Each structure stands twice: as structure tokens, then as C-alpha cells.
Amino acid sequence: MARPEKPVDWNILDKLIEAQCPVEEIAGIFHMGTSTLRKKVVEKFEISFEHYSKDLYCKGRANLRLKQYQKAMEGNISMLLRLGDVYLGQTRVNEINVNESTEEKLDILISEIQEIRSENNSLNKAESSNNND
Numbered sequence: 001m002a003r004p005e006k007p008v009d010w011n012i013l014d015k016l017i018e019a020q021c022p023v024e025e026i027a028g029i030f031h032m033g034t035s036t037l038r039k040k041v042v043e044k045f046e047i048s049f050e051h052y053s054k055d056l057y058c059k060g061r062a063n064l065r066l067k068q069y070q071k072a073m074e075g076n077i078s079m080l081l082r083l084g085d086v087y088l089g090q091t092r093v094n095e096i097n098v099n100e101s102t103e104e105k106l107d108i109l110i111s112e113i114q115e116i117r118s119e120n121n122s123l124n125k126a127e128s129s130n131n132n133d
Helices: 010-018 023-029 034-045 049-073 077-088 100-132
Strands: none
């Protein structure tokens, strides 16, 4: 006895492709293998899955881009910053989180640098006075 036919809801298939789902995920949703899904697309549309899905993937990315743009134009600060980063190269400098431990370490380093400078100044003065003699 043959296995029962696994139906494909073509409207759902299109929405999943627009949502950027890979063929493996789409096939899983329809409880079939990727080769079965690909075969069904060829049978229905007489083109490969890749050819069928190409425009739908593009449409999904364009819709997402448009929605992000709309949110940014509505004043969504996060989206404005994100799109500024992506499209305008406006990178943000990451803030440094300084806590007490970090501040103490910085103070120690600054003190050590000051000591080294002081020692260098003393050595330079000693060399100067030796050279003048």
C-alpha cells in the first residue's frame, strides 16, 4: 500500500519562504523531506524550488527592510541607530563599564606609570649632570 499523499499549503509555503525559512525547515513543517518538497514544487510549477523561491526570498527581505525603515521614520531610536550603522556607516563607540574594581586597577596603573616617569626623569637629570662634568 502506498503512503498517503502529503499536502502542501502553497500560501503557507510562500509565507515561509518570505520569512527566510530554509528549505529544510519548510519541508519539516510539512512533514516531508526536502527532496519531496522540491519534487512537489517542480510538479506544480514546472520550475525548481530554487527558481520558485528566489523572488519570494527577495520579497521577504524587501518587506523586512521596509518595515525597519518605517519604524525608524516613526522615531524608533534603536532602529534609527541600527539603520545608521548598516547604511550610513555610523558606528557607535561602545561604552566602557567601569566598576570599583576596574577603577582601582586603573589607579594602580596610573601610579606605576607616574613612578616610572619620575625614575626616568631622575635618571635623565643624573645623566645630564654627568655629561656636564
